Amino acid sequence: MASPSPTRTLDIRWPIGLLFAAMGVALAAYGAAFAPRGSVEPTRVNLDLWWGFVLVIFGAAMIFGAWRADRRAASRGGPG
Amino acid sequence: MAATMHLAPIDYVVIGLYFAFVLGVGFALKRSTRTSLDFFLSGRRIPAWVTGLAFISANLGALEVLGMAASGAEYGMLTCHFYWIGAIPAMVFVGLFMMPFYYGSRARSVPEYLRLRFDEKTRLFNAGTFAVMTILASGINLYAMAIVFQLMLGWSFNATVLLSAAVVLVYTWLGGLTSSIYNEVLQFFLIVLGILPLAVMSMVEAGGWQGLERRLPSGYLHVWTTLGHASANPMGVEWFGVVMGLGFVLSFGYWCTDFLVVQRAMAAQDMTAAQKTPLVGAIPKVFIPFLVIIPGIAAWAVIPHSAFLVNGKTNYNLALPLLLGRYYPAGLLGVGVTALLASFMSGMAGNVTAFNTVWTYDIYQALLRREAPDQHYLKMGRAATFFGILLSIGAAYAALQFHNIMNYLQLIFSFVNAPLLATFLLGMFWKRTTANGAFWGLVSGTTAAAGHWAMTAHGLLFHYSSVMAANFSRAIYAFGACFVITVGVSLFTTPRPEAELVGLVSSLTERPRYGHLSWWRRPVTLALGVLALTIVLNWMFR
Numbered sequence: 001m002a003s004p005s006p007t008r009t010l011d012i013r014w015p016i017g018l019l020f021a022a023m024g025v026a027l028a029a030y031g032a033a034f035a036p037r038g039s040v041e042p043t044r045v046n047l048d049l050w051w052g053f054v055l056v057i058f059g060a061a062m063i064f065g066a067w068r069a070d071r072r073a074a075s076r077g078g079p080g
Numbered sequence: 081m082a083a084t085m086h087l088a089p090i091d092y093v094v095i096g097l098y099f100a101f102v103l104g105v106g107f108a109l110k111r112s113t114r115t116s117l118d119f120f121l122s123g124r125r126i127p128a129w130v131t132g133l134a135f136i137s138a139n140l141g142a143l144e145v146l147g148m149a150a151s152g153a154e155y156g157m158l159t160c161h162f163y164w165i166g167a168i169p170a171m172v173f174v175g176l177f178m179m180p181f182y183y184g185s186r187a188r189s190v191p192e193y194l195r196l197r198f199d200e201k202t203r204l205f206n207a208g209t210f211a212v213m214t215i216l217a218s219g220i221n222l223y224a225m226a227i228v229f230q231l232m233l234g235w236s237f238n239a240t241v242l243l244s245a246a247v248v249l250v251y252t253w254l255g256g257l258t259s260s261i262y263n264e265v266l267q268f269f270l271i272v273l274g275i276l277p278l279a280v281m282s283m284v285e286a287g288g289w290q291g292l293e294r295r296l297p298s299g300y301l302h303v304w305t306t307l308g309h310a311s312a313n314p315m316g317v318e319w320f321g322v323v324m325g326l327g328f329v330l331s332f333g334y335w336c337t338d339f340l341v342v343q344r345a346m347a348a349q350d351m352t353a354a355q356k357t358p359l360v361g362a363i364p365k366v367f368i369p370f371l372v373i374i375p376g377i378a379a380w381a382v383i384p385h386s387a388f389l390v391n392g393k394t395n396y397n398l399a400l401p402l403l404l405g406r407y408y409p410a411g412l413l414g415v416g417v418t419a420l421l422a423s424f425m426s427g428m429a430g431n432v433t434a435f436n437t438v439w440t441y442d443i444y445q446a447l448l449r450r451e452a453p454d455q456h457y458l459k460m461g462r463a464a465t466f467f468g469i470l471l472s473i474g475a476a477y478a479a480l481q482f483h484n485i486m487n488y489l490q491l492i493f494s495f496v497n498a499p500l501l502a503t504f505l506l507g508m509f510w511k512r513t514t515a516n517g518a519f520w521g522l523v524s525g526t527t528a529a530a531g532h533w534a535m536t537a538h539g540l541l542f543h544y545s546s547v548m549a550a551n552f553s554r555a556i557y558a559f560g561a562c563f564v565i566t567v568g569v570s571l572f573t574t575p576r577p578e579a580e581l582v583g584l585v586s587s588l589t590e591r592p593r594y595g596h597l598s599w600w601r602r603p604v605t606l607a608l609g610v611l612a613l614t615i616v617l618n619w620m621f622r
Binding site (some may be wrong): 036040047 | 090093094096104105108109112122123125126130198202213258262265266269273277280281284285405406407408409410411412416538
């Protein structure tokens with residue numbers, strides 16, 4: 001088995017969560033302010049606004065997972 | 081090109097966020113990259129879901145995304161064979177049956193396994209061809225990226241090559257394989273979340289599956305029923321070539337022996353995670369056709385075919401860029417472009433990290449400096465990253481000079497990977513296989529592939545209905561030649577004593593035990609689930 005390293009590697013869910021949350025916020029805000037449109041609109045929804053929300057929810061779920069894992073590791077007092 | 085798009089400031093904000101995070105991850109990982117094992121194999125401490133996503137993501141490059149959409153537009157659902165028969169069975173096989181030896185032997189690379197099992201010359205043969213292949217693949221990826229962004233967005237070729245190479249250099253220099261794996265996982269989610277709205281929009285516009293059936297000839301929408309004869313389908317292939325050539329030799333040759341993907345599993349935190357790596361990767365892999373192939377088909381159904389014309393010829397590669405320009409407003413377009421950018425860059429980083437490992441462990445340490453402090457190899461790995469990227473830039477400019485270099489690359493892959501599969505199957509599952517058998521088998525398999533190619537090119541002996549049919553067939557010949565020669569030479573040479581082969585050969589190695597895991601956590605359960613899902617999809621779209 002792998003020998004545990006003394007340093008804990010950054011949990012990948014932090015950067016993924018933060019990046020998607022930031023992208024989602026930028027997208028949703030832009031969608032809400034300008035309601036930009038594609039050349040062809042099969043669904044007529046504000047794509048930026050709604051997909052921005054989806055990205056924020058996904059990012060938040062990742063951040064929550066990372067935060068919970070870090071807390072567990074901290075309460076065990078060792079590398080996770 | 082008709083698909084030229086213009087980015088708004090918001091799109092550049094989204095792209096900028098991505099660059100900031102990628103570099104940030106590199107710096108954050110530098111702290112935990114202290115030994116050569118940290119740098120080359122992520123210290124073997126990555127969980128299965130991360131290595132699993134990296135495993136398929138290393139293969140889900142932008143070329144694959146653009147190419148599979150193009151192939152969907154050109155050939156329809158037949159393209160799904162590259163996933164449902166050309167990937168899943170091999171991924172299940174490598175996870176269940178080969179990982180115990182790759183991971184269990186503690187080899188640090190695929191060539192190193194060959195040294196443990198056979199000898200130094202077999203390892204060097206594989207390490208040398210692999211190093212050349214990865215640098216070419218990385219350079220071609222860089223070239224394709226610069227060309228795509230030049231055509232789509234009007235970006236300068238030189239600026240795209242140099243800027244993206246610099247970013248990849250910074251983050252792989254700092255964090256090694258971990259940086260590369262993290263970026264592959266990030267890229268996986270970017271591709272899924274960046275392309276999904278496009279897939280939905282294209283299906284809505286086409287009027288769903290029924291709409292596609294109304295708009296396209298029926299042959300487009302079946303996976304199996306047109307494979308009875310090569311003339312009955314647009315790909316010009318028949319079922320034997322698909323099952324044996326693509327499904328067995330090419331697919332197993334790639335997924336089971338290519339260090340670029342196997343390295344991800346070697347970085348896993350334990351044997352269970354290593355076995356699960358390709359199995360976890362197989363789950364999203366089953367569904368990727370819905371993300372890239374079906375939108376490609378829908379593009380051909382809803383977009384006027386004149387939009388695909390470039391200089392009077394139909395260019396199917398425009399399928400995905402046309403869809404992006406058609407549906408995405410400013411903002412979302414930035415996300416879609418970032419997804420492509422990310423997958424090009426992670427494709428390059430994946431090749432570079434595989435190259436620096438094979439260079440440092442299998443060429444430098446094996447031939448030039450056998451005993452040195454660990455920090456020396458860590459430094460060499462970083463230096464190899466730098467030179468690997470420099471060589472990739474050179475390869476990208478070479479590709480700019482010789483446009484058909486891409487076809488040659490495909491060819492080299494088929495020369496190298498198809499025979500290697502026979503070497504591994506015999507090496508792992510037949511203890512009688514000897515080092516000389518393996519070496520001469522590999523040499524003759526590669527020669528057979530080259531001979532088959534030369535004869536097909538000059539119209540001697542072999543005639544095929546399409547290039548793809550010839551590729552499938554060449555793979556079968558190369559594999560067969562390597563298999564027969566390896567067995568033949570092995571029977572006339574002395575095998576190694578069994579005691580030396582424990583942990584390397586199936587019949588002499590104890591199987592990993594999973595009695596302590598509940599049944600639904602065992603690799604075999606996951607494997608059966610993925611296979612069942614694949615069979616259901618093959619049946620549904622037959």
